[in-house]
Amino acid sequence: MNLTVIGTGYVGLVTGTCFAEMGNKVYCVDIDENKINNLKEGVIPIYEPHLATMVIDNQDKNNLFFTTNLKEALDDSNIIFIAVGTPEADDGSVNLDFVFTVAKQIAENITKDSLIVTKSTVPVGTGFKVKEIINDNKINDINISIASNPEFLKEGVAIEDCLHPDRVIIGTEDEKSAEILKELYAPFVANHERFILMDVKSAEMTKYVANAMLATKISFMNEIANICEKTGANVQSVRLGIGSDKRIGYKFIYAGCGYGGSCFPKDVKGLINTSVEHGYVPNILSMVDEVNESQKMIIVEKITNRLGNDLSNFTFGVWGLAFKPQTDDVRCAPSITIISELLKRGAKVKAYDPKAVETFKREVESDNIEYVDSKYDVLDDADALILITEWKEFRTLDLYELSKRLNQKIIFDGRNIYPKRIEEEGFELYQIGC
Numbered sequence: 001m002n003l004t005v006i007g008t009g010y011v012g013l014v015t016g017t018c019f020a021e022m023g024n025k026v027y028c029v030d031i032d033e034n035k036i037n038n039l040k041e042g043v044i045p046i047y048e049p050h051l052a053t054m055v056i057d058n059q060d061k062n063n064l065f066f067t068t069n070l071k072e073a074l075d076d077s078n079i080i081f082i083a084v085g086t087p088e089a090d091d092g093s094v095n096l097d098f099v100f101t102v103a104k105q106i107a108e109n110i111t112k113d114s115l116i117v118t119k120s121t122v123p124v125g126t127g128f129k130v131k132e133i134i135n136d137n138k139i140n141d142i143n144i145s146i147a148s149n150p151e152f153l154k155e156g157v158a159i160e161d162c163l164h165p166d167r168v169i170i171g172t173e174d175e176k177s178a179e180i181l182k183e184l185y186a187p188f189v190a191n192h193e194r195f196i197l198m199d200v201k202s203a204e205m206t207k208y209v210a211n212a213m214l215a216t217k218i219s220f221m222n223e224i225a226n227i228c229e230k231t232g233a234n235v236q237s238v239r240l241g242i243g244s245d246k247r248i249g250y251k252f253i254y255a256g257c258g259y260g261g262s263c264f265p266k267d268v269k270g271l272i273n274t275s276v277e278h279g280y281v282p283n284i285l286s287m288v289d290e291v292n293e294s295q296k297m298i299i300v301e302k303i304t305n306r307l308g309n310d311l312s313n314f315t316f317g318v319w320g321l322a323f324k325p326q327t328d329d330v331r332c333a334p335s336i337t338i339i340s341e342l343l344k345r346g347a348k349v350k351a352y353d354p355k356a357v358e359t360f361k362r363e364v365e366s367d368n369i370e371y372v373d374s375k376y377d378v379l380d381d382a383d384a385l386i387l388i389t390e391w392k393e394f395r396t397l398d399l400y401e402l403s404k405r406l407n408q409k410i411i412f413d414g415r416n417i418y419p420k421r422i423e424e425e426g427f428e429l430y431q432i433g434c
């Protein structure tokens with residue numbers, strides 16, 4: 001099949017490459033010329049395991065093309081995926097400017113009947129607005145159908161998720177579009193069918209509800225951690241106690257310093273906004289977001305409780321800036337809140353992340369942050385270690401190095417990954433809910 005994927009970010013680049021991997025001819029289109037030129041040279045703009053090799057291989061096989069020329073792509077495809085960003089607007093609503101601009105650009109360049117598939121996460125009803133914009137602005141006499149095919153990949157394991165999806169949600173207006181998308185996805189679900197077919201609006205809603213449910217589990221458990229801390233219970237034991245119940249399960253019930261990323265925060269707010277627009281106030285969702293915002297401050301509170309509010313005499317070693325391991329994405333990462341709050345109180349920060357330093361530098365500018373090249377270098381002259389992102393290389397502590405380099409043997413563990421027994425070695429260990 002010949003496809004165009006518009007938007008070559010985390011989602012468009014990964015899904016376009018995976019479609020190419022299955023033997024389709026894929027045009028990945030972006031307005032960012034620099035990004036497209038780099039991709040043509042095999043330079044990948046994001047860190048995502050296994051992606052670089054697949055991009056290079058599929059370009060070599062002439063399955064994958066990068067271009068800024070939408071017309072060239074549309075002339076040679078009849079399935080068009082929209083995968084541009086849908087960021088949060090200032091008022092918490094979803095900014096659909098990129099999606100609607102793409103709809104106009106499609107209208108101005110489309111020359112044949114096509115299926116327009118929205119892969120971006122968009123509020124209920126957006127697909128029909130896209131259709132209206134294309135039909136109102138098209139310059140050629142063509143027919144389009146629309147579909148919603150939300151994406152569930154997780155950054156860090158995006159290729160694996162894309163090649164072996166848990167399910168493929170296909171929301172269409174007609175059976176023919178559903179058949180086209182089933183055929184396209186058949187190689188991805190070859191061992192057993194995992195299609196879930198529905199109408200367009202329900203598919204759009206499914207994506208928000210999936211993210212909102214996962215975010216709810218996290219905020220719920222963070223709230224429980226805070227209750228555990230007040231009462232002397234240990235949230236780690238409680239997690240094991242409840243996770244063993246099959247109805248609850250072990251996933252997404254880890255207490256920590258809050259969720260971040262480009263999806264959960266904006267999608268929870270987006271769903272709240274959609275509900276309010278339709279006259280319903282969603283109490284649970286509002287609290288999920290609120291609890292998460294306060295949770296990002298928990299580590300800062302623990303630090304100021306221990307060292308005081310004036311941190312001008314302190315330097316903190318920070319491990320982990322990305323919003324989660326295995327990605328360079330720092331959008332809405334707890335590291336941004338935590339480090340900014342420490343800087344506000346006069347602190348100096350030494351930071352290390354295996355992949356996310358450059359992206360973090362674009363979010364927080366300060367002469368009081370020093371970036372170092374190895375995890376132990378953050379400890380030199382630091383008064384405490386703060387663990388924010390649980391990359392694998394941070395999981396095991398070399399207590400000798402820590403004792404030798406840190407000014408004070410204090411660890412703030414924002415992900416509850418260190419064993420209590422290090423307290424026996426003279427360390428002060430501050431965790432969440434235990």
Ligand SMILES: NC(=O)c1ccc[n+]([C@@H]2O[C@H](COP(=O)([O-])OP(=O)(O)OC[C@H]3O[C@@H](n4cnc5c(N)ncnc54)[C@H](O)[C@@H]3O)[C@@H](O)[C@H]2O)c1
Nearest residue numbers: 007008009010011012030031032083084085086120121151
């Ligand atoms: N990142 C994730 O983990 C993830 C997972 C599932 C769903 N989503 C959703 O997928 C969508 C895309 O997310 P992302 O993280 O890939 O975004 P991104 O910001 O990484 O990439 C968006 C890309 O679209 C390009 N773009 C903008 N306007 C364009 C236009 N008119 N024509 C061509 N290209 C254009 C930008 O230059 C950018 O490269 C969002 O709706 C997001 O919520 C993201």
